[in-house]
Amino acid sequence: MHDFLQQTLSGEAPRQRCGETPWLRWQWHDHGILQLDPLSDPRQALVLSAGIHGNETAPVEIMNSLIGALLRGEMALRHRVLAILGNPAALRANKRYLRHDVNRLFGGRWQQIDDCDEARRALRLEQAIEAFWLQGCKEDQPRWHLDLHTAIRGSWHTRFGVLPLNPQPWPDAFLHWLAAAGLEALVYHTAPGGTFTHFSCATFNAASCTLELGKALPFGANDLTQFAAAQQALTALLSGAPLPAPQQTPRRYRVVQQITRLSERFKLHMDAETRNFTAFPQGTLLAEDGETQYVVQQARECVLFPNPGVALGLRAGLMLVEEGAPAEALPR
Numbered sequence: 365m366h367d368f369l370q371q372t373l374s375g376e377a378p379r380q381r382c383g384e385t386p387w388l389r390w391q392w393h394d395h396g397i398l399q400l401d402p403l404s405d406p407r408q409a410l411v412l413s414a415g416i417h418g419n420e421t422a423p424v425e426i427m428n429s430l431i432g433a434l435l436r437g438e439m440a441l442r443h444r445v446l447a448i449l450g451n452p453a454a455l456r457a458n459k460r461y462l463r464h465d466v467n468r469l470f471g472g473r474w475q476q477i478d479d480c481d482e483a484r485r486a487l488r489l490e491q492a493i494e495a496f497w498l499q500g501c502k503e504d505q506p507r508w509h510l511d512l513h514t515a516i517r518g519s520w521h522t523r524f525g526v527l528p529l530n531p532q533p534w535p536d537a538f539l540h541w542l543a544a545a546g547l548e549a550l551v552y553h554t555a556p557g558g559t560f561t562h563f564s565c566a567t568f569n570a571a572s573c574t575l576e577l578g579k580a581l582p583f584g585a586n587d588l589t590q591f592a593a594a595q596q597a598l599t600a601l602l603s604g605a606p607l608p609a610p611q612q613t614p615r616r617y618r619v620v621q622q623i624t625r626l627s628e629r630f631k632l633h634m635d636a637e638t639r640n641f642t643a644f645p646q647g648t649l650l651a652e653d654g655e656t657q658y659v660v661q662q663a664r665e666c667v668l669f670p671n672p673g674v675a676l677g678l679r680a681g682l683m684l685v686e687e688g689a690p691a692e693a694l695p696r
């Protein structure tokens with residue numbers, strides 16, 4: 365296995381489906397699904413995914429660079445790793461998805477749509493992480509899932525994490541790593557969802573986070589120096605090298621309402637340039653969908669992922685409240 369990304373984009377199975385280097389064993393399970401096991405005793409089991417959305421290429425390039433360094437023996441490996449390129453067909457097309465957003469299909473939601481490649485892919489990824497964690501892990505081994513994304517719009521926080529609803533406290537080591545990866549904010553979901561990280565957290569009690577590392581750009585257009593902090597923290601996590609000290613404590617937001625596009629009448633009252641984390645004062649009319657109106661309820665709510673173009677029934681935006689923010693703070 366020389367180039368995990370090119371192998372995945374080729375759509376061909378590798379001639380050699382498993383192998384060993386002086387440092388690790390690798391096994392190709394399926395297109396975009398590669399397992400690495402250190403020859404020494406692993407300390408934890410990490411699912412590292414990217415390319416769940418095919419137009420979010422910088423995290424894919426970062427992951428491929430790390431996997432290549434591990435396979436060439438340029439970097440030590442101290443954990444079991446399941447590396448996933450989520451939607452190969454969408455990556456080939458440089459599209460977020462082809463027919464259905466894979467990141468809304470997990471937790472069995474793929475059964476609610478027509479049989480299609482993306483429904484089958486969501487099931488295959490569910491099976492892959494189940495096998496990885498249930499068939500190869502000791503019970504006490506920490507399970508982490510880092511799902512690497514980039515965002516469609518600009519953000520007042522360039523790098524941030526989105527944490528799924530989790531009834532358990534987040535491990536301190538996990539939150540510390542997220543801060544060391546340069547995340548400026550953490551967004552806490554308050555309801556279940558069909559995302560990959562919600563599935564891994566709810567089903568396998570993994571410490572899971574969707575990392576939004578910058579802006580979504582095509583292959584070749586990314587300035588990977590913008591992702592240095594995350595790449596350095598991933599290198600430290602994978603190899604055991606010292607983790608850089610966090611430069612800041614991420615600000616914390618929780619989701620207080622979801623804006624859903626219910627019909628063709630949907631209208632989002634924000635322009636195309638509205639950035640993630642833009643704040644709106646109480647009473648602002650955010651969106652309408654026929655008789656349904658979405659209005660700011662709290663003193664100040666910030667928008668995340670505003671997108672009037674989503675398919676019917678899907679999330680057209682999230683509204684957040686910052687924890688511990690001065691209520692009288694003026695909207696940005």
Ligand SMILES: O=C(O)CCC(=O)N[C@@H](CCC(=O)O)C(=O)O
Nearest residue numbers: 467513515516517526559574669
């Ligand atoms: O920029 C956007 O509109 C979406 C960026 C993106 O793909 N974000 C993830 C977040 C998943 C989560 O809520 O944890 C997504 O929308 O799937």
Ligand SMILES: [Zn+2]
Nearest residue numbers: 417420513514
């Ligand atoms: Zn994404």
